[in-house]
Amino acid sequence: MDMQGRWEDIDHLLLRQGTLVGPEFEPCAELRESLHNDLRVLVIGAGGLGCELLKDLALSGFGNIDVIDMDTIDVSNLNRQFLFRMHDVGKPKAVVAAEKVMQRVKGVKVVPHYGRIEEKDDEFYRQFQIIALGLDSLEARSYINSVVCSFLEYEADGSPALPTIIPMVDGGTEGFKGHARVIIPGVTPCFYCTLGLFPPQVTYPLCTLAETPRSPAHCIEYVHLIQWGQERPGDSFDADNPEHMKWIFDKAFKRAEQFKIAGVTYSLTQGVVKNIIPAIASTNAIISAACALETLKIATMCCRSMDNYMMYMGTQGVYTHTLSHEKDPNCLVCSPGVPFEVDSSISLQKFIELLLEDPQFKDKLSKPSISYQKRNLYMQAPPVLEEMTRPHLNSPLFELMEKAGGTLNVNDKKLTGILRVNVSFRGHNDTVMDMDTAGGG
């Protein structure tokens, strides 16, 4: 099926030794077969970056790719999301992208998932060996980061347990600027470790919007944030509803005329309301290429990974810079937490007492509040929450933690961040836990 020479370039990487290869790299033909047959990659996002990524990965020899995206194709996507055509407008991006890549690259299997990333469960994400992100929102990145980091387990010696790691390769672009980075949970910084790298959203003072608008964006934001609520009370604004967007545009246009401000257009309205920065096709191509290459490096170890963040600037010439960001040792999402073994019979109250007595915690804590996953087990303040959570104090911690060890988040005024405590119960290993669960049901 393969035409002659199809894999020649990939074979240069996979069949030869080199000085830059990753640990335990053994050049051999099976690598390419395994890349094609066994490895599964998930691409999140089938937009500007996603189209590029899917094409790049398929052409690099990845044989099993899944793609997830919740959007449908809009006519404004067609200039750069090159897998889509006019007749695809209105169809799900993931579905069309998967079809097109399979048509063009023989032998690749692309499975589309049309929906939100939050709708998929852990088992879905655990199927993949690498996840490549082509997203434009910080929320989505932050969500997937917390999912993937939650799979991470640490060995007794504090090193991350390799089988629990799913590496992520992330790309992002804003006009002529972009970044590509490699996140290996537990090894390199996660999104949360470096949240400060993302610029804050541009916001304007509400009173300026209301009284002294000076730019087209001010007029649009006024209609979006204030006038909508006044004139369409009870009607919740949906940025994906064209009628809503048109309404905002019309009103913003009138407001701009009133204040003698020029420049309110429909696409600017979309940009301001959805906080979109114009996308540049070449930036997407460059960033995706970097991401696809990193994905190939992680998958085959044919070269050591980028360490760990590459920024690209295309505004004046072409400039890139790679820098090694550091992990936050106390990161709320990816840090190992402090191991703490307790008896399975103790109550939450007793547990708090033990924390306060323990030499490794006692100087850091005075009145600790404790939560587990999404449940607040005990909150010291405010009084209304203290009262609601007080009944837990007498419950056995073992029951509160659903008969499994895990990470408790401990909050205390004396701490600058959150203390993560990894609780394990004496005499309860996994087998015992399973029997308990079976017997208790």
Next chain:
Amino acid sequence: MINLFSLKQKQKEAADGTGGRVPVKKQSAGELRVQKDISELNLSKTTFISFPNGKDDLLNFEITIRPDEGYYMGGTFVFSFKISPIYPHEAPKVKCKTKVYHPNIDLEGNVCLNILREDWKPVLSINSIIYGLQYLFLDPNPDDPLNQEAADVLKDHPKQFESNVKRSMAVKNIRKFATY
């Protein structure tokens, strides 16, 4: 890191077991941080907090302020707080649920407070916003108006402003959503 040759084996093992896994409920970064903020809240005697969705949803809560001095003494003002999953990267969304005659709060409940928008920084906390809101009632600012009419009255006729506030609060107590 990934040993391609052990993949087949791993996939087989995954298919064999772990069928009855309970999905772990993920806490967003915002939830983790707001938990910290809330466990450290320092509420004055004029401020109250409530959690309409119970003790495990800290992303949505209400703050009630009952000023004990100034123009708004004796009034009760309820604010809804909505915390984003990427809090504190993004400021909480705060709306005033009580109709109020105030230069910096419009009749739809939008609040003009700099730290809710252009001056928000991740080092600020829920406490900082509550202080800011309390301050709005002690010292309404006619120079940053959201309700221009109220601002003009405050600037030019403070006495009139005072009696407008009193009247609006009295009206509100009789009929909750009356406009004035």
